[in-house]
Amino acid sequence: MKHLFTLLLLSVWATSAQAQALHSGKLTGSLTDSTTVKPVPFATAALMDGTKLITGTTTDGAGAFVLPNIPLGSYTLTLSFVGYRTKRIPVTLTADQPVRQLGSILLMTEGKTLGEVTVAGQKALVEDKGDRLVYNAEKDISNAGGTAADVLRKVPTLSVDLDGNVQMRGNGNIKVLINGKPSAMMARNLADALRQMPANVIKSIEVITSPGAKYDAEGSAGVINIITKKALEGFNGSVNVTAGNLNRGVGTNLNLKRKKFGFSLSANGYQFRNIRESQSTRTTLMPVSDGSSQPLNILTQSSQADNTGTGGYGEMSADYDPDSTSHFNFAANVWGGYYPNNNSVINRLTSPTGDVLQAFRNDIRFSNPYGNGQLDLGYTKTFKKPGQELSILTQFSRMPDNYFYDTDRYSLSDLLTYRQHSTNYSSNKEYTAQADYTHPFTINSAHDTTDIKLEIGLKTILRDIGSEYRVTQSLDGQGALLPDSTQSNDFNYIQKVYSSYASLRVDTKRQWSLNAGARFEHTAIQSDFVTSQTKLSSQYNNLIPSITLSKKIKTNTFKVSYTQRIQRPMVWYLNPWLNQSDPKNIQTGNPLLNPELSHATELAYSLSAKSGLSINTALYWRMTNNAIEYLSTVDAAGISTTKPQNIGQRKAYGLNVNVSSQPTKNWSLNGGGDLRYVDLTSPALKQGNNGLVWNLNLNSSYKLPHNYTLQVNGNYNSGWISLQGTNTGFYWHSISAKHDLLNKQASLTLGLNNPFYRGIAQTSRQSAPTFESESRFYMIRRSVRLTFEWRFGQMSAGGGKKGKKISNDDKDR
Numbered sequence: 001m002k003h004l005f006t007l008l009l010l011s012v013w014a015t016s017a018q019a020q021a022l023h024s025g026k027l028t029g030s031l032t033d034s035t036t037v038k039p040v041p042f043a044t045a046a047l048m049d050g051t052k053l054i055t056g057t058t059t060d061g062a063g064a065f066v067l068p069n070i071p072l073g074s075y076t077l078t079l080s081f082v083g084y085r086t087k088r089i090p091v092t093l094t095a096d097q098p099v100r101q102l103g104s105i106l107l108m109t110e111g112k113t114l115g116e117v118t119v120a121g122q123k124a125l126v127e128d129k130g131d132r133l134v135y136n137a138e139k140d141i142s143n144a145g146g147t148a149a150d151v152l153r154k155v156p157t158l159s160v161d162l163d164g165n166v167q168m169r170g171n172g173n174i175k176v177l178i179n180g181k182p183s184a185m186m187a188r189n190l191a192d193a194l195r196q197m198p199a200n201v202i203k204s205i206e207v208i209t210s211p212g213a214k215y216d217a218e219g220s221a222g223v224i225n226i227i228t229k230k231a232l233e234g235f236n237g238s239v240n241v242t243a244g245n246l247n248r249g250v251g252t253n254l255n256l257k258r259k260k261f262g263f264s265l266s267a268n269g270y271q272f273r274n275i276r277e278s279q280s281t282r283t284t285l286m287p288v289s290d291g292s293s294q295p296l297n298i299l300t301q302s303s304q305a306d307n308t309g310t311g312g313y314g315e316m317s318a319d320y321d322p323d324s325t326s327h328f329n330f331a332a333n334v335w336g337g338y339y340p341n342n343n344s345v346i347n348r349l350t351s352p353t354g355d356v357l358q359a360f361r362n363d364i365r366f367s368n369p370y371g372n373g374q375l376d377l378g379y380t381k382t383f384k385k386p387g388q389e390l391s392i393l394t395q396f397s398r399m400p401d402n403y404f405y406d407t408d409r410y411s412l413s414d415l416l417t418y419r420q421h422s423t424n425y426s427s428n429k430e431y432t433a434q435a436d437y438t439h440p441f442t443i444n445s446a447h448d449t450t451d452i453k454l455e456i457g458l459k460t461i462l463r464d465i466g467s468e469y470r471v472t473q474s475l476d477g478q479g480a481l482l483p484d485s486t487q488s489n490d491f492n493y494i495q496k497v498y499s500s501y502a503s504l505r506v507d508t509k510r511q512w513s514l515n516a517g518a519r520f521e522h523t524a525i526q527s528d529f530v531t532s533q534t535k536l537s538s539q540y541n542n543l544i545p546s547i548t549l550s551k552k553i554k555t556n557t558f559k560v561s562y563t564q565r566i567q568r569p570m571v572w573y574l575n576p577w578l579n580q581s582d583p584k585n586i587q588t589g590n591p592l593l594n595p596e597l598s599h600a601t602e603l604a605y606s607l608s609a610k611s612g613l614s615i616n617t618a619l620y621w622r623m624t625n626n627a628i629e630y631l632s633t634v635d636a637a638g639i640s641t642t643k644p645q646n647i648g649q650r651k652a653y654g655l656n657v658n659v660s661s662q663p664t665k666n667w668s669l670n671g672g673g674d675l676r677y678v679d680l681t682s683p684a685l686k687q688g689n690n691g692l693v694w695n696l697n698l699n700s701s702y703k704l705p706h707n708y709t710l711q712v713n714g715n716y717n718s719g720w721i722s723l724q725g726t727n728t729g730f731y732w733h734s735i736s737a738k739h740d741l742l743n744k745q746a747s748l749t750l751g752l753n754n755p756f757y758r759g760i761a762q763t764s765r766q767s768a769p770t771f772e773s774e775s776r777f778y779m780i781r782r783s784v785r786l787t788f789e790w791r792f793g794q795m796s797a798g799g800g801k802k803g804k805k806i807s808n809d810d811k812d813r
Contacts, residue, residue, distance in 0.1 A: 024069045024071055024072065024324040024382075025098035025100070026067065026068045026069070026070060026099045027067040027070060027091060027093075027100050027102065028065070028067075028099075028100070028101050029045075029064070029065060029101070029102035029104070030063045030064040030065070030103070030104050031043050031045075031063045031065070031104075031107050032063060032105065032106055033106075033109070034107060034108045034109070035109060039062050039063030039064075040063045040084065041060060042058050042059060042081070043058065043059045043063070043065075043080065043081035044056065044057075044058055044079070044080050044081065045057050045058070045065040045067065045077065045078075045079055046079075046080075047070065047078075048075060048077075048078055049073070049075055049076075054070065054075060054386070055069070068324075069321075069324055070093060071386045072093045072094060072095060072384065073092070073093060074090070074091070074093075075090075075092075075093075076088050076090055076091070077090075077091050077102075079105065084107040084109055087105065087107060087108075089105070125139050125140060125660060125668060125699065125701075126616075126658060126660045132206045132207060132225075133155075133156055133616060133658070134204050134205070134207075135151075135155040135156065135204060135205040135207070137199065137205055138202070138203050138229065140154065140699070140713075141701065141709050141711050141736050141737075141749055143199040143200075144199065144242075144747075144749035144751060144789070146198075146199040146247065146751065147194060147197060147272065148197035148202060150199055150734075150753075151199045151205060152166055152194065152224075154697060154699055154713060154715070156207065156658035156672050156697075157169055157207050157656055158207065159674070159695045159717050160194075166194070166224070167221070167720070168207070168221040168222050169221065169622070169654055169656065169674060169676060171221035171622065171652065172221070173221050173596060174221045174223070175216075175222075175223045175224070176190060176223075176225075176226065177223065177225045177226065178225075178226050178228065179227060179228055180225055181376065181395070197226075198240075198249055198251055198270060200242075200251060200787070201228045201229060201251070201253070201268065202226060202227070202228060202229070203227045203229045205224065205225070205227070206223075206224070206225040206226075207222065207224055208222055209221075209222045209600075209602060210222070210546070210548060210561040210563050210600060210602055211546070211563065211565070212503055212515055212517055212546050212563075213501040213502065213503040213517030213518055213519040213546050214455055214457065214501060214517070214519075216459075216499065216521075217499075217519055217521055217544040217564070217566045218566060229253075235254075235255065235256050235257075235793045236254075236792065236793030237792055237793055238252065238253055238790065238792070239251070239252045239789070239790050240252075240787060240788065240789040240790075241788050242785055242786070242787045243785065244783055244784055244785030244786065245273070245783055245784055245785075246272065246275075246783040246785075247271070247272050247273075248271050249271065250268070251266070251268035251269070251270075252267055252268075253265065253266035254266075259321075260320060260321045261318070261319070261320055261321075262318065262319045262320075263316075263317070263318050264317045264318075265315070266314060266315050267312070267313075268312055268313055268314070269310075269311075269312040270310070270311060270312065271308055271310050273307070273309075274309070274779075275780035276305055276777060276780065277302075277303065277304040277778050278304075278775060278776065278777045278778070279301070279302045279775070279776050280299075280300070280302075280773060280774065280776070281298065281299070281300050281773065281774055282298070282299045282634065282640070282772070282773035282774075283296075283298050283299075283771060284296040284297045284298075284299070284634050284635075284636065284638050284770065284771055285634075285769065285771055285772065287769065293769065294352075296352075296636060296638075297349055297637075297638045298350050298352065298638075299347065299348070299349050300348045300350075301345055301346065301347055301348075301584065302346045303343050303344060303345040303346070304344065305341070305342060305343035307339075307340045307341055308340070309338065310338055311335065311336060311338065311339070312336070312337065313335025313336070315331065315332070315333035315334075316331070316332050316333070317331040318330050318331075325381060325382050326379070326381055326382075327379070327380040327382070328378070328379055329376070329377075330375075330377050331374075331375070331376040332373075332376075333374050334372065335371065336369070336370055336371030336372065337370060337371075338367065338368070338369050338370075339367075339370070340365075340366060340367050341366040341367075341368070342364060342365050342366060343366075344361060344363050344364070345361070345364065347361070349638050358638075359412050360409050360410060360411055360412065360417065361409070361410045361411075362407055362408070362582065363407065363408045364406075365405060365406045365407075366404075366405040366581050367403075367404050367405070368403055368404075369404075370399075370400070370402065371399070371400055371401075372397065372398070372399040373397065374395070374397040374398075375395065375396045376393070376394070376395050377393075377394050378392065379393075385439075385441075386440070387438060387453065388439055388440055389437070389438050390438075391435070391437075392433075392434075393432075393433070393435075393436075395430070395432040395433075396429075396430070396431055397428075397430045398427065398428070398429050398430075399427060399429075400426070400427045401427065401428070402424060402425050402426065403422075403424040404421075404422065404423050405421075405422050405579070406419070406421050407419065407420045407580075407581055407583070409477065409583070415477075417476065418473070418474065419474040420471065420472070420473040420481075420580065421471070421473070421481055422469065422471045422579075422580065422581070423468075423469065423470050424468070424469040424575075424577040425467070425469075426465075426467040426577070427465070427466050428463065428464070428465050429463070429464040429465075430461065430463050431462045432460070433460055434458065434460070435458050436455065436457035437456050438453060439453070439454045439455075440454075448508050448509055448510055449509045450508045452505070452506050452507075453504070454502075454503075454504055455502070455503045455505070455517070456500075456501065456502045456503075457500065458499070458500050459497075459500070460497070460498050461495075461496070461497040462494075462495075462496055463493075463497075464493075465494075465495070466490075466492050466493070467491040467575050467577055469487075469488060469489060469491075469576075469577040469578070470487075471484045471580075472484065487578060488531065489529055489530070489531040489532060490530035490531050491530070491575070491576055492527065493525070493526075493527045493528075493574060493591065494525070495568075496523070496524045497521060497523050498521070498522045499519060499520060499521040499522070500519070500520050501517060501519040502517055503515065503516065503517025503518075503546075504516055504517060511551060512549075512551055513548075513549070513550045513552070514548070515546075515547070515548045516546070516547040516548075517546055517547075518544065518546070519543075519544040519546075520541070520543050520544075521541070521566070522540075522541050523539060523540055523542070523568070523595075524538075524539040525537060527591050536591070536592070540595075542564075542566050542597070544563070545563070545564060546561075546562070546563035547562055547563070548561040555608050555609050556606070556607050557604075557606045557607075557608075558604070558605055559604040559605070560601075560602070560603050560604075561600075561602045561604075562599075562600070562601050564597065564599055564600070565597075565598045566595050566596065566598075567595055567597075567624075567628065569590075569593040569595065569644070572589065573593055573644045574589050574591045574593065575591075576590075583639070584639055585642070586639065586640065586641045586642070587641075587643070588641070589643060590643045590644050590645060593628060593645070594626050595626065596624050596626050596646075597624070597625050597626060598624040599622070599623045599624075600621070600622045601620065601622075602618050604616070604618040604619075605617050611662075612660075612662035613659075613660070613661045614658075614659070614660040614661070614670075615657075615659050615660075616656075616658045616672075617655070617657045617658075618655070618656045619654070619655055620652075620653075620654050621651075621653050622650075622651065623649065623650075623651050624649065624650040624651075625648075625649055627649060627650035627680070628644050628647070629644065629645065629647050629680075629723055630642050630644050630722075631643070631644075631645045631685075632724065632768065634770045647682040647685065647723050648680070648681050648682035648683055649680070649681050649682075650678070650679075650680050651679040651680075652676050652678050652679075653676060653677045654675060654676030654677070655674070655675050655676070656672070656674045657674075658670070658672030659671060659672060666702055666703040666704075667701070668700070668701050670699050670700075671697055671698035671699060672696075672697060673694060673696040673697070674694060674695050675692070675693075675694045676692070676693060676694070677690070677692055678691060678692075678693060678721045680723045685723075686769075687723055687724070687768065688723070689721055689724070689725070689726075690721070691726070692718075693721060694718045695716060695717040695718060696715060697713075697714070697715035698712075698713070698715070699711070699712075699713045707741075708739050709738045710737050711736045711737075711738075712734070712735050713733065713734045714732065714733040714734075715731065715733075716729060716732075717729055719762075724766045724767060725764060725766030726764070727762060728762055729762075730762050731760070732753070732754065732760075734751060734752060735751075736749060736750065736752070737749070737750050738750075742790075745791050745792065746788070746790045746791065747787075747789050748786070748787070749786070750786050751784070751785050751787070752783075752784055753781060753782065753783045753784075754781045755782060755784075757781070758780060758782045759778050759780045759781055759782065760778070760781050761777065761778050762776070762779075763776050764776075764777070
């Protein structure tokens with residue numbers, strides 16, 4: 001890889017050397033009311049190249065503005081503010097005069113006198129950015145005091161079940177990034193991580209259903225990028241406190257940005273409560289000679305749990321611009337917590353005639369202390385030509401993730417008959433380095449102008465995964481706990497991924513756009529069961545093409561795309577530790593899993609009208625080979641073992657629709673749905689399952705006088721289909737009210753989730769050659785929370801360059 005990086009650097013050396021001597025320019029000025037001769041604060045200053053926005057900012061309290069780091073050239077400076085006439089000034093920055101001081105600029109008021117003005121226009125809740133769909137979470141008041149799982153429930157194309165498991169168009173193999181880079185927080189266990197991330201820190205959610213070659217090939221369904229709130233220039237901060245019956249937390253962040261230096265610090269603590277109960281019946285089947293099966297035994301279980309998890313995380317980031325063309329960025333984050341999953345299970349195993357074979361109560365004390373530390377260091381070099389840049393990025397992360405449980409088994413007469421203690425110390429160390437180069441150029445002809453952007457890059461990832469698990473037990477429940485060597489082992493797993501890519505984006509003045517590329521990835525794997533002295537190794541290559549063609553006609557955009565995606569087994573899928581906290585339902589990983597390979601085609605149409613109406617629709621088809629699913633088998637003693645396996649093939653044909661509008665200046669409304677046909681087949685297991693599934697969502701907010709806002713949200717999911725069964729549907733609704741205080745520097749938000757129903761019931765039915773089962777779950781989901789947020793300081797949009805960070809889309813989760 002060292003030689004590959006050297007070749008990449010040499011390939012841009014000639015351009016870089018010439019650009020070193022060139023500098024970007026800067027514009028300064030101040031805005032003054034032409035009548036009162038007073039400053040005009042918080043006005044917008046935007047630098048345009050035709051219809052293209054180059055940079056922008058807002059004036060400070062004295063009406064002054066600064067636009068730094070501007071590529072040399074000719075532009076139009078547009079100055080605007082409510083109640084004033086927009087002013088446009090042509091400006092030219094040259095090597096001889098890179099800095100322009102425009103002095104005091106007079107703004108004239110509109111021709112009529114205005115009384116009190118309420119500005120109701122706002123960014124749409126859902127926006128189509130061409131290659132991605134953006135949900136602006138900070139505009140949704142119902143998110144206050146909630147979690148990332150609450151936010152994702154409202155994002156088009158996504159569905160989130162009651163346990164926080166996320167699917168994109170029915171596929172759960174999704175890569176989740178934080179600010180464009182992987183996060184061990186999301187890699188560990190996505191559903192748990194989403195419950196632990198406060199919604200208050202989320203600015204927007206990007207959904208990318210057809211990622212291009214620049215993205216790692218991981219994530220067979222697509223990519224979700226969670227954008228957190230970031231400061232730009234100046235100093236500001238915020239403090240928020242949430243109180244509620246299921247969620248509570250406290251958080252703060254501080255941001256400082258100067259011309260050459262930026263610093264940000266955030267810290268959050270949280271608690272979440274999970275209350276649930278369940279009943280299940282499972283019949284063990286025994287094959288007979290005529291090919292049918294007959295009942296062997298019947299297991300009934302009932303359980304209840306009430307657990308509260310506690311955790312927190314913090315992040316520190318800094319960036320430095322030594323000159324107008326260089327940018328260094330550094331970030332460090334730590335997070336951790338404690339998540340218990342204690343419950344009590346009543347077990348009853350009977351024969352088909354009703355004779356009791358086993359009856360006992362199992363008390364489980366399950367704890368999951370976890371943590372992570374991650375370091376990012378990057379360097380970005382920009383050149384004279386806008387959009388031309390070279391970046392070199394590195395990342396290191398270490399994630400200890402431990403699981404401990406104790407089980408006490410009691411007879412129905414409350415006599416202790418068995419005890420077990422299990423420990424699993426697991427960790428994931430990851431080292432990443434990458435280099436990316438972007439080179440734009442323009443081709444002019446007599447009939448058209450074509451903008452072309454070439455992107456190339458190299459990347460290497462080393463993952464060092466370990467799992468040490470031990471079991472001690474007392475077979476009669478009375479004696480000392482003794483080691484069980486048959487359930488103990490040390491497991492090491494090394495994964496190396498080497499990749500390179502090239503992509504070309506072509507945009508014409510006739511509104512045609514083409515994005516085509518290919519990515520090559522080589523994967524080498526070595527695994528070692530140290531205790532049992534068993535070693536495994538494998539390697540494979542993948543060439544991943546992608547192409548997207550779009551045409552814009554006025555406010556309409558038509559798009560067709562095709563891509564392949566690969567899904568390497570997640571960390572949790574690979575861990576061979578046996579979770580036997582419930583002796584009748586054992587769970588384990590599978591280190592022998594192969595990766596999934598998906599083919600995805602999409603035909604999309606979007607409309608963005610000036611009235612605020614936005615319509616996004618897509619017909620899509622996905623086929624996944626070596627699809628990974630959790631499968632269960634049941635032995636003659638009625639014990640189920642569940643582990644992930646490559647089942648065969650998964651197909652999905654679907655239609656996705658989302659509509660967003662603003663019927664009045666104070667009322668916004670958006671909603672949508674997804675309808676798809678799912679077909680799963682496994683020739684090896686001689687099983688299959690198929691059917692229609694769908695989901696709907698609706699979100700509406702209304703701005704009232706005196707700084708009040710009301711919002712309602714609701715969604716329904718018909719359930720899902722797996723190879724071995726189905727789950728019934730579920731629903732979610734919320735009502736929120738927000739009041740801005742202290743000249744809009746503070747806010748108070750009251751949120752009610754599922755106020756009309758205390759809990760939500762769901763039924764799961766499964767069948768296989770060895771069993772049939774039905775489970776009913778009841779989860780408490782009625783909650784109330786009150787969030788207070790105070791914001792202080794002031795920021796403008798005139799900050800420095802935006803730093804880049806590693807984006808391991810293929811990170812094992």
